[in-house]
Amino acid sequence: MKWALLLLFFIGCNNSEYQDFHDEQVAKILAEDRDNKELELIYLEEIMTAQENNDTEAFDFYMKEYMNVPRIKIPEYLKKDKRYFIGGRSLKY
Numbered sequence: 001m002k003w004a005l006l007l008l009f010f011i012g013c014n015n016s017e018y019q020d021f022h023d024e025q026v027a028k029i030l031a032e033d034r035d036n037k038e039l040e041l042i043y044l045e046e047i048m049t050a051q052e053n054n055d056t057e058a059f060d061f062y063m064k065e066y067m068n069v070p071r072i073k074i075p076e077y078l079k080k081d082k083r084y085f086i087g088g089r090s091l092k093y
Contacts, residue, residue: 030083033072037087040069 043066050058078084 026078026081027083029072029074030078030081030085033074034083034085034087036069036072037085040066041087043069 043062046062047059047066050056050062074084
C-alpha cells in the first residue's frame with residue numbers, strides 16, 4: 001500500500017511537469033504563429049496599397065514577401081485556445 005501511494009505521488013508530479021512543459025510549448029507555437037500572421041497582415045496592407053496605386057514593382061515585392069512568410073499548421077484543438085490569433089484578411093486580386 002505504501003508503494004502504491006508513493007507511485008501515485010510521483011506520477012502526479014510528473015504529470016504536472018509534463019503539463020507545464022506542454023503549455024510552454026503551446027505558448028511558443030501560438031506566439032510564433034501570431035507573429036507570422038501579423039507580418040502577413042502588414043504585407044497584405046502593402047499589397048493593397050500597391051494595387052490602389054498601380055505600383056507593380058511594390059506589388060511584386062510584397063507578394064513575394066507574403067508568400068515567404070512561414071505558415072504553421074495548427075491543430076484544431078489549439079485553435080480553441082484563448083491565445084490563438086485568427087489573423088487573415090480578404091485580398092482582391
